[in-house]
Amino acid sequence: MLALGLGRFVVLRNVTSFRRGWAVFLSGFFEPVFYLFSIGVGLGVLVKTVTMDSGTVVPYADFVAPAMLATSAMNGAITDVTFNVYFKLRHARLYDTMLATPASPRDIAAGEVTWALIRGGVYAAGFLLVALAMGFVHSWWALLAVPGALVIGAAFAGLGMWATTYMTSWQAFEFVFLVIQPLFLFSATFFPLSTYPAALRWVVHVSPLYHGVVLERSLFLGEMSWSLAGSVGYLVVLGGLGLWGAGRRIGSLLLT
Amino acid sequence: MGAAGPTPGPSPTPGPAPSPSSAPSRLAAGPRPPLSWGERTAGLLAFHLTLAKRTWRGQIVSRFLTPVFFLAAMGLGVGSLVDAASGGVEGVPYLRYVVPGLVMSSAMTLAVSESTWPVMTLLKWNQMYAAMLATPQRVADIVRAHWIVIATGIAWAVAVFIGIAAIAGGVGSWWALLGIPIAVLTALAFVAPLFYVAARSETDEGFTTIFRLVVTPLMLFSGTFFPIAQLPGWLQPIPWATPLWHGTVLARSAFLGNPLPPWWWAHDGVLAAYVLVFHRLTLVAFRRRLAA
Numbered sequence: 001m002l003a004l005g006l007g008r009f010v011v012l013r014n015v016t017s018f019r020r021g022w023a024v025f026l027s028g029f030f031e032p033v034f035y036l037f038s039i040g041v042g043l044g045v046l047v048k049t050v051t052m053d054s055g056t057v058v059p060y061a062d063f064v065a066p067a068m069l070a071t072s073a074m075n076g077a078i079t080d081v082t083f084n085v086y087f088k089l090r091h092a093r094l095y096d097t098m099l100a101t102p103a104s105p106r107d108i109a110a111g112e113v114t115w116a117l118i119r120g121g122v123y124a125a126g127f128l129l130v131a132l133a134m135g136f137v138h139s140w141w142a143l144l145a146v147p148g149a150l151v152i153g154a155a156f157a158g159l160g161m162w163a164t165t166y167m168t169s170w171q172a173f174e175f176v177f178l179v180i181q182p183l184f185l186f187s188a189t190f191f192p193l194s195t196y197p198a199a200l201r202w203v204v205h206v207s208p209l210y211h212g213v214v215l216e217r218s219l220f221l222g223e224m225s226w227s228l229a230g231s232v233g234y235l236v237v238l239g240g241l242g243l244w245g246a247g248r249r250i251g252s253l254l255l256t
Numbered sequence: 257m258g259a260a261g262p263t264p265g266p267s268p269t270p271g272p273a274p275s276p277s278s279a280p281s282r283l284a285a286g287p288r289p290p291l292s293w294g295e296r297t298a299g300l301l302a303f304h305l306t307l308a309k310r311t312w313r314g315q316i317v318s319r320f321l322t323p324v325f326f327l328a329a330m331g332l333g334v335g336s337l338v339d340a341a342s343g344g345v346e347g348v349p350y351l352r353y354v355v356p357g358l359v360m361s362s363a364m365t366l367a368v369s370e371s372t373w374p375v376m377t378l379l380k381w382n383q384m385y386a387a388m389l390a391t392p393q394r395v396a397d398i399v400r401a402h403w404i405v406i407a408t409g410i411a412w413a414v415a416v417f418i419g420i421a422a423i424a425g426g427v428g429s430w431w432a433l434l435g436i437p438i439a440v441l442t443a444l445a446f447v448a449p450l451f452y453v454a455a456r457s458e459t460d461e462g463f464t465t466i467f468r469l470v471v472t473p474l475m476l477f478s479g480t481f482f483p484i485a486q487l488p489g490w491l492q493p494i495p496w497a498t499p500l501w502h503g504t505v506l507a508r509s510a511f512l513g514n515p516l517p518p519w520w521w522a523h524d525g526v527l528a529a530y531v532l533v534f535h536r537l538t539l540v541a542f543r544r545r546l547a548a
Contacts, residue, residue, distance in 0.1 A: 024461065027468045034473050042482035043334065046350070048341040060337070171314030178317045185329035191337055 010111025139222025158242020
């Protein structure tokens with residue numbers, strides 16, 4: 001917390017304001033559980049097994065469960081840094097107030113991203129427990145799934161917050177969905193890369209969620225390789241880029 | 257106005273007199289005839305049309321692109337896995353199986369999102385319903401006009417979806433066009449209860465929870481992606497009691513060429529009951545909130 005500088009007060013402010021919103025927070029935990037259950041009894045029965053890109057054959061539910069964790073890490077971060085940050089930036093004028101204190105735009109960006117990560121981390125831990133109870137976890141490496149979810153969350157929180165600073169109306173949020181939905185559906189979440197047309201596979205590789213899915217899937221199934229370092233690095237770089245951009249934009253929007 | 261005072265009696269310079277054929281013109285002196293049912297509705301529709309003209313760009317994604325994405329991912333991507341492993345579902349390729357389910361669940365999602373935050377806006381945040389009631393409009397007119405607008409929007413979105421699905425090979429029969437009225441009926445079976453909920457809500461906090469705890473589970477467990485027979489027995493009453501499964505059964509049968517599946521009257525009956533009962537309740541709740 002101390003490393004955040006004044007950003008820690010931004011986090012504390014969010015904690016205080018969230019004491020009344022815990023019901024919404026709790027309901028966010030059910031969504032992935034519904035998905036896991038439906039894939040277990042539904043598509044898992046229909047699809048049976050999947051041949052992964054590494055050549056291993058796994059039950060379909062084992063294939064999708066880690067992808068759901070990566071997706072919920074993305075969704076949690078994006079919801080927080082788009083809707084909530086937009087409201088604070090344009091309607092509640094909260095950041096104007098914060099900038100009247102010694103806090104800098106960078107503190108605000110870092111504080112908001114940290115808060116999004118705290119929420120995402122709690123969701124990820126809950127999800128991991130449910131997946132474990134349902135028998136979708138096959139390796140001790142899965143202990144790293146929660147930190148993995150934080151890396152995914154950081155990438156989307158940074159980029160999402162940067163994008164939010166460019167939005168001028170609520171209608172612009174449709175464009176958030178325009179990005180998030182294809183990422184959710186086409187990041188090797190529901191079917192392996194080999195199912196895609198060869199010409200589109202490199203597009204999938206650009207998707208940050210794809211790298212998150214690969215990471216979580218490897219951790220759940222215990223298939224570790226050095227190429228995962230590349231995936232983590234990609235996510236970290238994107239998160240840092242987003243944070244840098246968001247801090248700059250908040251400064252130029254509110255301080256000039 | 258205002259230059260000449262009111263002149264009692266007939267005007268000294270007779271202008272072009274209103275033709276006697278359009279007898280009860282509202283421009284004539286004397287008591288005006290009340291607005292007819294159609295005129296009141298047309299007035300409200302004009303408001304909604306003006307609103308739509310300014311916001312339609314933001315709705316393209318949720319209305320037209322989302323179904324396309326889901327069609328490609330579920331129908332083609334997951335479909336290839338299902339067909340390879342199980343040879344389709346209920347005797348048809350997975351794409352054919354899932355398309356009517358996707359159509360109905362997207363109708364539900366649109367219905368719920370159109371009947372929550374937008375209703376709260378008109379009801380409370382910009383008070384537009386109250387403004388409408390300051391004119392000759394009545395509560396029943398306001399609800400009717402808004403439902404017509406929502407139903408029309410959903411009919412459009414569904415028609416486009418069915419067309420795209422047909423191009424992708426996901427539609428087996430011309431009876432699929434029956435999916436449009438089925439989707440509208442199913443959508444209204446969600447619109448009606450949610451208008452009631454919105455009319456009884458003071459804040460929008462519950463709406464996110466409705467999406468997470470009602471819309472998502474219904475989409476997952478109403479036979480959209482797999483037959484409800486695969487659900488554990490204790491969960492099956494949920495699709496029976498809620499609208500989406502009934503709409504999906506009707507639509508799936510129509511898409512495969514049979515417009516009247518067994519028990520079709522019961523499925524239609526459940527959907528109609530949702531609409532009628534919650535229409536009454538919505539009117540009561542709206543009157544209590546806006547016109548009491």
